[in-house]
Amino acid sequence: MRRFPLTPALRMYYRRKAVYKMENKQFDSSLARPLTSSLEWSSFKLNADGMIPVIVQDDQNDEVLMLAYMNGEAWQKTLETGLMTYYSRSRNELWVKGLTSGHFQYVRSLKIDCDRDTILARVIQVGAACHTGNRSCFYTELA
Amino acid sequence: MRRFPLTPALRMYYRRKAVYKMENKQFDSSLARPLTSSLEWSSFKLNADGMIPVIVQDDQNDEVLMLAYMNGEAWQKTLETGLMTYYSRSRNELWVKGLTSGHFQYVRSLKIDCDRDTILARVIQVGAACHTGNRSCFYTELA
Secondary structure, X not given: OOOOOOOHHHHHHHHHHHHHHHHXXXXXXXXXXXXXXXXXXXXOOOOOOOOXXXXXXXXXXXXXXXXXXXXXXXXXXXXXHOEOEEEEOOXXXXXXXXXXXXXXXXXXXXXXXXXXXXXXXXXXXXXXXXXXXXXXXXOEEOO | OOOOOOOHHHHHHHHHHHHHHHHOOOOOOXXXXXXXXXXXXXXXXOOXXXXXXXXXXXXXXXXXXXXXXXXXXXXHHHHHHOEOEEEEXXXXXXXXXXXXXXXXXXXXXXXXXXOOOOEEEEEEEOOOOOOOOOOOOOOEEOO
């Protein structure tokens, strides 16, 4: 609650700030919380590339958004920041989802399957999960 | 609707048949329908093992049940039968889900992601998807 009247100049300042924030899809630090995992990375079963596939599910409507891969570094970074971080197999580098697009994925929960070779992450998805602009990467129907 | 009265013997026969069906988790052929895919297997991007990961989602409550892998043969078999069929990497053989456990997965829909390297299947799951008896393989919470 503001305790002073807004001058036209101040009003303009706040509006510009809000628009800037929206346009730049600024990071909401209150949603990104560090996590502690009940199991170590070393207890997971990795694929031939030393990575683990991660199914990403929308925490709000249960939609499956994408599948990506984590290596140990991406896993640690995800826990430390509370932001989904993957290993990009095409670019061969760590990939903080949303860092360039603003479409961050705030981690809500993480689970591992019975074989300990797949992670299921529930996230708050900002904007679109898919680089095509679709909310989910699974927009192509086969059958 | 039966148009004749049930004798005690007939009643017993029908009850035994129903119990047998339940106990043996018999296959419900009306749920397994052949499918035609809008895209060929050859247009998918396979992993190093020539396979594609498949996310399996419960069509009734959107729960993510498991992740498994298909090769070309498993894909064709899935389309032909309407029953989720995978390639078992541990047993090195085709694996019609439910054939030994009765826990069939009737295909409801199939989608492919933007990179064409992951399939999302929505299924009617009989019983438990997980060999541990859990409905979903993702019952272990990490964070």
